[in-house]
Amino acid sequence: MESGTERILEDAYAEAALQWPDVPLEHLISDEDELEDPAEQRMRSAVEHASVYSLVSRLQGARSQESRSSRRLPDTLNLLRAAERLAAWAAAQRTRLVAEVYGLGNAANHSWSGEGDSLRFTEAATETAALLKLSEGAATRLVSESLSLTGHLQKTLTALEDGRICAGRTSVIVEQARTLPEEALPAFEREILESAPQLNRPKLAARCRRLREKLHPDTLSARRAQAFSDRRVVLEPAQDGMAWLSGYLPAEQAVAIFTSVDAAARNLRGGDESRTLAQLRADVFADTLLGSPSGGASGSTAKVLVTVPVFSLMGLTDEPAELEGYGPIPADVARELAANAPSFMRLLTHPYSGAVLRLDRTRYRPSEDLRTWVKVRDKTCSFYGCNRPASRCEIDHVIAWSEDGRTCEDNLYPLCKRHHMLKHQSGWTPDPNPSGGLSWTSPGGQTYSSPPEPTPSDISLTAAVLQKINRPSGIESTTHPQQPEPPPF
Known part of the structure; x- marks a missing residue:
């Protein structure tokens, strides 16, 4: 005899199946149809707006040999997107249930120093680790992330549940939001969710870092000074006689080291060299630290680009600079690099728009x-x-x-x-x-x-300084000051 749950599921599957055409998708679109055919657009839209039961029904129907043999690439991509949406929905349900495991724990178990160290939290992490066969470290991260998503980041959880972002990108948002004060979280979440559906994980992480620096109430210089005390080098054993060696360093040092190693490794390529670029980087890194530089390494002239607002460089503002390959760095660090580090190449930006010169339009090879x-x-x-x-x-x-x-x-x-x-x-x-x-x-x-990077506000700190410089003493200006020509490189 069928259980009530089984009958509900069967009814839901039957209802969901009615939402789809009776004929296979591939029969709706002929081989001569353009890729942006309206029928194909409707099928994509159907996947994006389908219910969970509709997604399950569609994926179950796709398993037949007949369906596999007659599908075209666009059809398969629609099914892959359906599977991704379903996986995101399942990840959201897991998040809610993990948070519920914590909520059903003994509320009196708060005998330690805080939520992350409380006995109640530890019990939830241990229970989750045992059930899901996770390490306790992974389970601890899962419980912590689940509590954040069901707490201050509920709109992010909704985006995951709707399939607009995946579990990996959700983790990026949670990680970057973790060190923001509670009052800054709504603005962070609102702005980042506008672009998150169009970004992959690395691009989203970079966008989150920039937004976090913008919204954090403490200055980047102050947070940098505090984090600087945690610098360290860590050795982590790996399998097969190998190990990982990593360093937690100031960003400009880490980027400069990697850029130098990469440039030296590239100098060694060519000829009879059989090592890959990754292997060459590892060998140059080890040989340099052990005092036996690889041949060709000494000839490298690596340059690291730092983009600095012009008045920040002059010390009139503290707007962060942009370190290539990393992101925002404190203004005082950028000023020090500009003055004392010849391996760092400086690029000044326009006080208002951040724009630079328009150049050569008449020849094939750009200057x-x-x-x-x-x-x-x-x-x-x-x-x-x-x-x-x-x-x-x-x-x-x-x-x-x-x-x-x-x-x-x-x-x-x-x-x-x-x-x-x-x-x-x-x-x-x-x-x-x-x-x-x-x-x-x-x-x-x-x-x-990919959504474009957010444009600077009309009146930035730098622009305000420029207004003050251009305004005669004792006269209130009612017009926008004339923008100067962009500075040269």
């Missing part, structure tokens, strides 16, 4: 200044989701020079070698996005766009 600006503007490879630093990318014309494409900042974007090849050898097609960056259309007909 060095224009190449530098394009890499600074985009920070990473412009392919959707790629996080390779722009400094290690090639510069590509979106509209080919042979097709009257111009050599100017609007038509130049950084692409790593892998995605540069993909653009020219496959069906991936870029188009400039009106809001900035590129939109990429895949061979399967999907279009992906």
Whole structure:
């Protein structure tokens, strides 16, 4: 005899099945249809708005041999998206249930120093670890994250449940929000959720770091000074006679070390060299620390780019600078690097807009200044989701020079070698996005766009300083001060 739950599920499956066409999806779209056919758009929309039961029903129907043999790439991509939405929903339910395990614990068990160390919390983590076969460290993180999502970050949990973000990106948001004071969390969550659905995990982490620095009530310099006392080097044993050696260092030191190691490793490539770039980096790193530099390492001239607001460099404001490959660093650190570190290349930004010069539009090969600006503007490879630093990318014309494409900042974007090849050898097609960056259309007909970085406010701290400088003493200005020409590189 069927249980009540089984009957409910069977009824739900039957109801969900009625929402889909009676004929297979692939029969709705002929081979000659364009990738952006309205029928295909409707099917994508159906996946995005389907209920959980509809997603389950659709995925169950996709398991048949007949369905697999007749599907096209766009159909399979829609099913993959359905599976991802379902996984996100399941992750949200796990989050609620883990928080409930904590809530059902003995409320009197608060004999230790705080929530993270309380006996009640430890009991929940231990119970979860045993049930889910997790290490106690992983279970502790899961319980802590679940309490954050069911507490101050409930809109993030809703986004996970709706399938707008996945479990991995949810963890990024929770981790970056963890050190913000409670009063700053609503603004952080509201702003980051506007762009999170369009970003992959590395891009989202970078966006979260910048937003966290913007919203944190304590200055970046003060937090840097406190974190500086925790610097350390850690040895972690691994399998097969190997180990991990990592260092917790000031960002500018860590980036400079990696950039130098990378440049030295690249100098060693070529000829009969059989080692991969990753292996060369490891060998250069070890040889340098042990006092036996690899051949070719001494000839490297690595440069690290630091983008500094001009008045911040002058000491008139404390707006953070941007360290390539990392993100925001304190203004006082940037000033020290500009004065005393020749391996760091400084780029000044316009006081109001952050813009720099428009350069060479008349020749195929961009000038060095224009190449530098394009890499600074985009920070990473412009392919959707790629996080390779722009400094290690090639510069590509979106509209080919042979097709009257111009050599100017609007038509130049950084692409790593892998995605540069993909653009020219496959069906991936870029188009400039009106809001900035590129939109990429895949061979399967999907279009992906990364939201642009937030623009600076109209009146920043730097702009306020400029207004004060330009305003004659004793006269109130009712007009916006004239913007000066952007400073040279």
